[in-house]
Amino acid sequence: MGCDGGTIPKRHELVKGPKKVEQVDKNAALIARWNYCAISQRPLRKPIVACELGRLYNKDVVIEYLLDTSPEKCIIETAAHIKNLKDVKELNLTDNPAWKGDKVNTKGDKYEDLQGAAFICPVVGLEMNGRQKFCYLRDCGCVFSERAMKEIKTEVCHKCGKPFKEDDVIILNGNKEEIADLQRKMEERKLKAKLLKKAKKSKAIESCVKSARTEANALSSSSSSTSTTGGKAEKPGKPVSGIAK
Structure with missing residues (x-):
């Protein structure tokens, strides 16, 4: 039995299979992570900050978010996970001299180069566009490519000379693992800082209690000494010689 036009339908036209899952454009997702604020989805503009999970934000957007x-x-x-400004670090980025983003042509149309990058690694010159892994140092905020950190191993920052440890290296826009x-x-780190703060507080309280006890003991000793001196009985005087009894 055919259709209205006399054609015989095929099986794939009658039997509908499961809907295809829409795949996210990996290139578009990559551009979004490296060029747009993780909160507002607006283009990243200096000053740029990063959290300890390696996400990028506009600093003014983070402040607005915290004030709300x-x-x-x-x-x-x-x-x-961002509770205050201490949970983010302002990045010390190196500008890319070859970047031509936000270029305005003669017609007044705005052109933004998303294939290039506004920032580069100051050591090897790689562009920070997501095609190469980048990281920042938690203490100073300087940003480098992972390649530079591996090729030139050191315990001080390549840019500002501040010492750092391996745990201070934060990967930017890393994978799930x-x-x-x-x-x-x-x-x-947060748990360690909390315990350290608690220990310092306990030590300070202990010091205050010890000081108060010392002062109390000193006052008690002084009061006891004064009381003993004031209540001492006078010795009877000797009889004067030459006076008849």
């Missing part, structure tokens, strides 16, 4: 204390505040998943590792390290 209204009940209607929308909690952004990519910034849920790298983000999970960074989250583990972040939680360990």
